Amino acid sequence: MTATETTPAHLATEDRFVPIQTRSERPTSFDPADFGTPTGREVNWRLSDLKRLAPLLVDEETETGAEPAIEYGLAELEAAGLLVESTGHDAAPRGEVFRPEDVVSAIAWKRCENALHIRLPEGQVQEQPVIARLHGTGAERRANAHIVVEAMPGSVGTIVLHHSGSARYAQNLEIIVREGARLTLVSVQDWQDDAVHASAHQAVVGDGAYLKHMVVSFGGGVVRVNPSMRLAGHRAEGEMFGLSFSDSGQHIESQVFMFHEGVETRGDVLYKGALQGEGARSVWIGDVLIGQDATGTDSYEKNQNLVLTDGARADSIPNLEIKTGDIAGAGHASATGRFDDEQLFYLQSRGIEEEEARRLVVIGFLMEIVQKIGVPEIEERLAEAIEEELRRGAGLAPASKAGA
């Protein structure tokens, strides 16, 4: 398939540099060659672990060999009747809303012949959450994927993508929430610690529709999940929640974009991260754009990080851009810190030992997001994983005052 987007002039002309001011004006292309290889100075790669992501920057055939690098456990989707015949490059709705914004995403688009297509049929209320289980079969193995999740008008449901095992995995997720539909989409990165995963999510929410989008990352070596959501319809509503737990050597990144395009749209972004151990890293870049026609919009974004030990680093960059004077509300906040002494003092003054007090504070901090998932199996797995992380971190000295 040929690119449907024209290549922006400044990408085609090597010697011209045009700073990109507005998040929505970021160049897009279906051709990896248009992006070139990132140098690490680009706004969307500046804080990334390009060294470990390097295998995903190579544009080559990946769907070779009999054994797939990623096994797709789709039995639950099939049983629920949500699986549609795979879609090729030209088959709608693939590409209806998705436009690759970086080279990894363009490669994933190009190198994935048949997209997985998950569809909630019109008017159908799917009571039980449905989990797709994606399992990587080897840290040296590479896979590219394009996945379409489509909630038809008036449908209601919860879809979970659960990633485990290990692989070098580039992934596009195209999410279409049509008129009046209510979709919850949860992507869980429960990888082994040598996995490399770069994923671009692009969602469009239609008239009166609602999308709750969640990114939960605690396993993996480098995990970069960049979700964007366009509230296109009148009174479209979107929530973007994220939870990450970075250990020593883990680089967990999310570049989040909420675009209020429609009138009277409501958006809420909340990402929380905990970090512990030498070299633990998290990167959060949050952009909210309120378009010039998006009157009556209500928007809020917040990122909070809790640095549990010295040697960890959290980058947090919230951006808010408003192009109309007529909004109901807009705000953003970012806070990165070590343990709150006053919280610890309060708990300890009730007889609770310091270590237990820390545990309560961390779990409490992260639970705010966990409680929003609404999928018991995933919530339990997560509570277990958080306990596991804390056990692992128990021997590490808490972050010193100067450290945060």
Added chain:
Amino acid sequence: MSVLDIKDLRVSIETEQGSKEILRGVDLTINSDEIHAIMGPNGSGKSTLAYTLAGHPRYTVDGGSITLDGEDVLEMSVDERARAGLFLAMQYPVEIPGVTVSNFLRTAKTAISGEAPRVREWIGDVRGAMEKLRMDPSFGERNVNEGFSGGEKKRHEILQMELLRPRFAVLDETDSGLDVDALRIVSEGVNRIKGETGLGVLLITHYTRILRYIQPDHVHVFVNGRIAEQGGRELADRLEEEGYDRYLKAGV
């Protein structure tokens, strides 16, 4: 019968201008089943005494001693003090996001008594204590102090005191920000717990209003980091009429 003994206590805090002395030699002995009111103008060191007793890291003890039945309290960590039987009802209790009141209470009770409370009994105790403080049962599912009104925060402090059964409680301006009804409910709670357990109380307050509900055995007037005068109930009545001007002018 227990004794909380404070001798020649001197405490300072670090400020941007360097170390600042707040308590300049405080002597105070509190026995079980006694109520001591500490009164005094703002900035006289009342809250510093409360937080020093609880072991807040912000305060540096430069001299003197605090003992509980002969045990050196200053040597104990914050949680050890609580397990030894000290309780501080705070003026500004902090929010703990994601930790529910019921989880918090159970964890604290387990820590204080060294074993998890028996489930059925515990649920009954919590419900009973909440009823007496006119708290809605749904309170247990809320996150600690998150979105609590001033009155709810104070009731929650007294609820903890009721369930944790300390030997000595310091009430740091528990009366501030309470309306008359809430003040009565909270005061009744303090009196009830004292009646049941022989709790010794150090009641820190700026106003005499709460002393109508909680009758002090002793009143101590704090001025400039020292006890300037002490007496019985009648001293509180006198303060009610005269205020603290007399002490401030004297420049004690």
